[in-house]
Amino acid sequence: MMTDSEIVEILSKVTTATITTILMKKGLRNVWLRGAKPLKQGQPRLVGRAFTLRFVPAREDLATPESWSSPRSTRAAIEAMPQGCIAVVDAMGTTDAGIFGDILCARMAKKGVAALITDGVLRDVTGILSINLPIWCNGVAAPPSVAGLTFVNWQEPIACGGVAVFPDDIIVVDDDGAVLIPSAIVGDVLKLAPEQEQLEGWIMSQVEAGASLPGLYPPNEENKARYEATKR
Structure with a gap:
């Protein structure tokens, strides 16, 4: 059984294009996360275990600024992220509400999160670009998450970019986007x-x-x- 550091060392030298070809030969075609594009050019190829977060459509009694202080909040989820993980966020492809801003991304960077991947969008882009957190997303938008989304949980199966992502699956991401390797076949x-x-x-x-x-x-x-x- 290889350690996570050995997995990172090997797969960081392999393109996502090559990985999709290998997975297709093994019968897995739906592994590329749609809508997750590099926020800026020159981001390195990264490898890590998925730490999942999930949003559902906004519901007015739940999606409020007060919810940010709830025990079940994006803030609490970020505090649970281990060093080296890749945060994968199911935002249902929503493009008019930013899931995170610069403060939350700065905290993720400080905790040693390897990257953030989402089929949604971010806000505070000027601040985010100054933070050393590689990001793949579907664009930017000024409104906060609660304008269109309700955060519900973390570390459970999600659907990001039309791909089923389970906690601890391996994510490899580069200029071609993010690809999932099911943990059971990473070997x-x-x-x-x-x-x-x-x-x-x-x-x-x-x-x-x-x-x-x-x-x-x-x-x-x-x-x-x-x-x-x-x-x-």
Whole structure:
């Protein structure tokens, strides 16, 4: 059983595109979280276990500024986040109410949260951009979360960007977006992903040398043998 630090070390060298290909071969197609786009360019590829948060539609008796002081609040959820986790927030794709602002994001950064991913939007974007918290989201909006959402719980199964996310699933996120690896099969992906990256690197070198694609990508038996010879 690999440690989380070993999982991070291996998968941080593997693109989300490669991971989706491996998962598709294993029968998993719905693993890319729709609407989670990098808030700014140059964010690193990150790997971590999902810490889930869930919003439902706003209900006037519950979605109030007073709810921010409730024991079941986004504030309480943030305090429960462990260092190195990736916060994954189900905002149902709502784009007119910011789930978090700069103060909450600053607290997450201070706690060592690796990244924030949501199919919703954020607010206080100028302040957020000055905070060292990598974020993938669906844009920005000025109104607070309670203008359109009710926060209900954390660390339970959610649907973020149309993907079922369970606590402790592995999330890998880069410029192509966020991809989920179910915790039960992360071991299989760890075995296959580095080899797939190495193979595709070799294929790219052949393309750059002028090789044509048929029989190369995917490789036929002759090219498989040529590739294996480079590893010996």
